[in-house]
Amino acid sequence: MDEAPRDFGFNTRAVHAGQRPDPYTGASATPIYQTAGFVFEDTESASAYFNLQEYGNVYSRIMNPTVAAFEERLASLEGGVGAVAFASGLAAQAALFFALLEPGDRIAVAKALYGGSTAQLNHLARKLQIAVDWVDMDAPDGWRRSVTAETKVLFAETIANPGGNVLDIELAASVAHEVGAPLVVDNTFATPYLCRPLDWGADLIIHSATKFIAGNGTTIAGAVVDSGTFDWSNGRFPSVAEPSGAYHGLKFHETFGVYGLLMKLRSETLRDFGAVLAPFNAFLLLLGMESLAVRMDRHVANALAVAEWLRDQPGVSAVRHPALADSPYRPLVDRYLPDGAGSVFSFDLESGRDGGRRFIEALSLWSHLANVGDTKSLVIHPASTTHRQLSDEELVASGVAPGTVRLSVGIEDVDDLLWDLERGLRAARGSAVPA
């Protein structure tokens, strides 16, 4: 009792946060609470749960104990006050913007962005009358040029997909806070093991947990993590600060303080959207997170070895790994990503679109598929797949050329990965591949 509570380290929290042995059965692994509803103790408790006066399980479209264990673990690793899980990263993103924005609002978003996010924001802009100002986040005054007193949210990825652009988080956060707007960072490619944007001034984190968090390519999942430090009562966010019609005039920020936005996101936005994470999927994410640190070390080492090797190969015109010594992002990597810049990066083939096709068809170990952050090494040709729906202008803005190939380097033996890549490069150059 008199012993000081311990500040446990990252790896301990990756294994334990959010989950304790089940008090009733002693089960050591997190039980999968595969249930839609939860039986109320009595009518008084039921109404207390519905009125948000007491934390209680009501319905798995709003909360679920297995999902909550995942949410708490992710929040603990990111250094946030809490998290709300969603069925996918894009669901998390849409829900957060839906919760924060009103028709007519402006947001500032990094141009170098995952193609699916760009497409989603363009749709949101059209349907909800949101104006999106696309930001050149690499320019020293990029954010400052695009952000005005009207800007409600700034949004960027820690490491952009697939260009590998690294965000100057402190700079973006300071521009955001000058106009009373939150900085939202998609930390999917870095994971909290390599970078914790909240420590650098970001206010909210979005994850596609499908990637390194799940780790094994088993599960589509997303989450929003809140720092709890943004002042939602600054007059710019009526949906968080003003009375909510859904809860008899409750003011989420005033009543729940640092937990206000997350309470709203769960009990209003998630409830309305319905894009919930399934308990079994949360269980898989919990398993994945236990090994996050050891996997990331291997991912990072393999990816850097592959990038350095590729740079010396004939037929390769550019390698965009931000941790390479000559990368323009190297100073930002040294600052924000000292333990590594992830394992997803792209390179360009001199042989263009046809070379890209020949390269991918010649590979036998690497999998050609539309995911990243798996233990398995993955390869894709963005111009014909993930970024196909973007205009040429948007394609170039997000760092993609016709011959660009994106790699997600797994944790296999790196010599085997290089062996296969060499076969692909030979095919891209037009040489025969030995059987």
Place this chain on the structure above:
Amino acid sequence: MNEFQDRRTIQKIVLNAHTVAIVGLSASELRASHFVGYYLQRHGYRVIPVNPNEELVLGEHVYPSLRDVPERIDVVDVFRDPAAVPEIAREAVEVGASALWLQFGVISPEGARIAQEGGLAVVMDRCLKVEHARLLGRMHWMGFDTGVIAGARR
């Protein structure tokens, strides 16, 4: 500020307190003070409302000031303008309370110092309901970080 957010102090207050006087407890069910009072009652604390503008809140008689409360107070839990805190802290010392708890946004270094010099444990800019839910309650069902890490079965 961290001096007044010590986790050991918070733990002792949450586990040992029985009677909580809530200064500024509102009769409106939508106010944070009402959420906290309702929650603490549900979890077995004796809640004494202190508010000159109310008579009966949460089924309890409301006292105009701490000095009017006729029984021993363990925790003085404050939902008031920070400017009002120094005087509340002096009253808390006077009535022999064990702890002064200042809720989210109720930040008064002067009030905290007065209570501390009077021998009270002090917590500032924290929520009593949240800290109870973190340590003993069901906050872990809501995806919030409780900071609780344990592999032993207790």
